[in-house]
Amino acid sequence: MTARNPLLTLEHISLSFKGVKAITDMSFSVAEGEICALIGPNGAGKSSLLNVINGVYQPDDGIITYDGEIRTAMRPHHAAERGIARTFQNIALFKGMSVLDNVLTGRNLKVQSSWLEQAFNVGRAPKEALVQRQKAEEIIEFLRIQPWRGSLVGGLPYGLQKRVELARALAAEPKLLLLDEPMAGMNRDEKAEMSRFIVDTQREFGTTIVLIEHDIGVVMALSQHLVVLDYGKKIGDGPPEAVRNNPEVIAAYLGTRH
Numbered sequence: 220m221t222a223r224n225p226l227l228t229l230e231h232i233s234l235s236f237k238g239v240k241a242i243t244d245m246s247f248s249v250a251e252g253e254i255c256a257l258i259g260p261n262g263a264g265k266s267s268l269l270n271v272i273n274g275v276y277q278p279d280d281g282i283i284t285y286d287g288e289i290r291t292a293m294r295p296h297h298a299a300e301r302g303i304a305r306t307f308q309n310i311a312l313f314k315g316m317s318v319l320d321n322v323l324t325g326r327n328l329k330v331q332s333s334w335l336e337q338a339f340n341v342g343r344a345p346k347e348a349l350v351q352r353q354k355a356e357e358i359i360e361f362l363r364i365q366p367w368r369g370s371l372v373g374g375l376p377y378g379l380q381k382r383v384e385l386a387r388a389l390a391a392e393p394k395l396l397l398l399d400e401p402m403a404g405m406n407r408d409e410k411a412e413m414s415r416f417i418v419d420t421q422r423e424f425g426t427t428i429v430l431i432e433h434d435i436g437v438v439m440a441l442s443q444h445l446v447v448l449d450y451g452k453k454i455g456d457g458p459p460e461a462v463r464n465n466p467e468v469i470a471a472y473l474g475t476r477h
């Protein structure tokens with residue numbers, strides 16, 4: 220495989236909550252177009268790290284370079300505008316809205332017409348609404364959720380809701396997709412299906428993906444790059460096979476799970 224440029228580089232990132240360190244001196248890079256998995260025991264700092272990457276948490280220290288832009292702090296809205304999308308550990312969808320409407324909310328940042336144009340369906344609004352709808356439908360088809368496109372999200376099985384959340388994130392056409400436990404609570408078949416959709420996303424759209432996943436089997440099969448965290452510190456970083464054989468990783472994490 221040829222070496223690819225990093226899309227995201229973290230250098231010496233530290234984060235604490237009221238004096239308690241959640242992340243300590245964390246540095247690693249994510250190459251453009253790769254699937255990078257963050258693994259580690261509960262409380263290791265994985266979700267906090269995603270929140271640093273998409274600007275929800277401001278690190279106490281360190282530098283982040285994303286898509287050529289160096290920053291010490293970034294607000295979530297700016298991160299979204301720059302092509303960073305995210306799903307959550309606990310599904311964050313509008314349960315009383317249809318699948319299609321939820322997916323459409325993922326396109327909010329692409330809307331250029333004014334509120335007035337939309338209210339009276341004039342100017343740029345009608346054509347834009349058509350394009351938004353078409354893009355949303357494309358994603359719905361890509362993730363094979365057409366049969367439920369009109370269903371209320373709250374009534375769908377958990378695994379499907381996870382897929383709708385992925386659809387909403389993809390509707391934003393992200394460059395960097397952050398997935399917080401996309402397969403949590405799923406059975407083996409559902410995990411295999413979700414893994415395929417994640418790989419298809421990488422292949423079809425060239426999306427760079429950073430995900431958190433506890434199932435080591437899934438992680439090994441899915442990712443090209445692993446970063447292992449333990450108590451907020453990085454203890455492993457590299458291709459899955461190399462990380463798997465790292466004695467510190469085996470002792471701290473993998474060893475306890477096998």
Ligand SMILES: Nc1ncnc2c1ncn2[C@@H]1O[C@H](COP(=O)(O)OP(=O)(O)OP(=O)(O)O)[C@@H](O)[C@H]1O
Binds near residue numbers: 236264265266267
């Ligand atoms: N908002 C917060 N306020 C205070 N402490 C927090 C907050 N968020 C996380 N922490 C603490 O930071 C540390 C890292 O938590 P984090 O949720 O990032 O870990 P994690 O690896 O994602 O865990 P899990 O696998 O259980 O989701 C933990 O000690 C946690 O208690």
